Amino acid sequence: MTLLSGTSQGIIDGTIMSGLEAQKPILPANDEAVVLGRIGALEVRLATSQDEVEAAQELRYRVFYDEMGAHAHSMAAAERRDADRFDAVCDHLLVYDTALTCPQHRQIVGTYRLMRSDQAAKHGGFYSADEYDVHQLALSRPNLRLLELGRSCVQAEYRSKRTVELLWQGAWAYCRRHAIDVMFGCASFHGTIPAAHALGLSFLYNNCRATPDWDVRALPHRYQTMDLMPREAINNKAALFSMPPMIKGYLRLGAMIGDGAVVDEAFGTTDVFIILPIERISSRYISYYGADANRFV
Template sequence: MSVELIERDLHLGNTAAASLGQPSSRDILGRIGNLETRIARTDREVDAAQAVRYRVFVEEMKAQVSVEDARRGREVDSWDSLCDHLLVLDRSIDGDSEDQIVGTYRLLRHEVAIAHGGFYSGSEFGVNALVARHPEKRFMELGRSCVLPQYRTKRTVELLWQGCWAYALHHRIDAMFGCGSFPGVQPEEHALALSFLHQNAVARGEWAVDALPHLYREMDLMPSEAVNARRALFAMPPLIKGYLRLGAMVGNGAVVDQAFNTTDVLIILPIASISGRYVNYYGADAGRFASAS
């Protein structure tokens, strides 16, 4: 299926659904067994995704939220209203769609970000300069990726990637970026992995991005002869390791996020850099899991 057909189906399906006042099955971006991925359709689904984020980021990772958000059991910020929310749902769970959300990703498109003052990760990294350097390209920011513990499997991750890939094709995205996080606020605890990233994956030239000067933390913490690639990859969070396998680069410098109890690096993934085997796996038209069962 071509990109044009994907766009036509999404538009016609959603228009028809809106006219009937009901959601459309045509907005489903992928399905594997009882799991499916799509964009949130209602405010209630976004609220449920924020509850999943609370369980992962606050209860599990000890992020800090306001007293009101803690009372409600939601992880929320002002960017949520600007973003589309990619969901993974387990259709075998009894209840409404809100009860079936097991994973989520937050997607912010270029034109929306520019119209509202920039990208979320611009508070940590010089992404505005990156975007300005590529006036002919369309960017998309990925953020707030989380999956409930019992669903942290290959199938769930594949569906998240399937959803991001289909969404990027639909919106003709040229490059994706977003923060990838290591647990804790001591970069030195991740010296091996951070040093490997700095020495092997830092973006250069037209894709170079630095952490903001007042937040910059050194990544190159070990001499290259002491960095074992296998051990470094093993020590890396699965999401960051997955980005690298796709063909991603990282920005120069890490940032400590005290509120989220993480050490962040910027991931940069031009669509043209995505490894051919992954494009073939998910499908150049994002059709790999479009109707899998």
């Protein structure tokens, strides 16, 4: 998720599965529109219908596959929807352009998928456990409420600071509503050759690694080293400039980086693990976003 910078490349995480393999989403029990933020004609709220979830899956397909070049499963290509089994148990945070004169589910211009630890415990774990030892994080923090964020994307013409700020407003209001203690997920560099991102990965390794009490390691068979350059060769300014907007946004908020990168061949990305305890979020950002988000808690 790009929290503060200008554009979003659209990917935090992903797998390829047919929409036919996904169950119907479990939608909020209260079927009224759950508004979590508003800026002008744009609103962010939770999906409350199957049509809205499917429209979000269609947006994800256009961004991930048509635009970013991910490799689609044959059934996903036929349906033109990015869907997997986690869609059925997650909450779907959606940005709507209410100025558009079309059915509500066709007003969706941005999406984020949210999965709480209580949802994961009932339905087979977290999505990112395919790449990282998230299970160990959950075991070591049994009393904390965890929130996995993923499948972030924004329609091309809406990739502005305003849209991503609205996504963050919604995510923050959601965290407040559910008393979340820590957010996490995968963020991506485009391309499957870690050495091509040696500067950025080495900067993260040397400057942003998680403290031992929060560390999460890539699974052994997927582990790629991030320590690709000597510390003295790293130009910090150049490294930050080259960083994907999502990762820069998380770092500004106080996020830490897990141990090891993972290559996702299907999505054509090199992933890193983001860990953001709520207690680490800078008070100035809580003040900046929280004033608006708190109205929707």
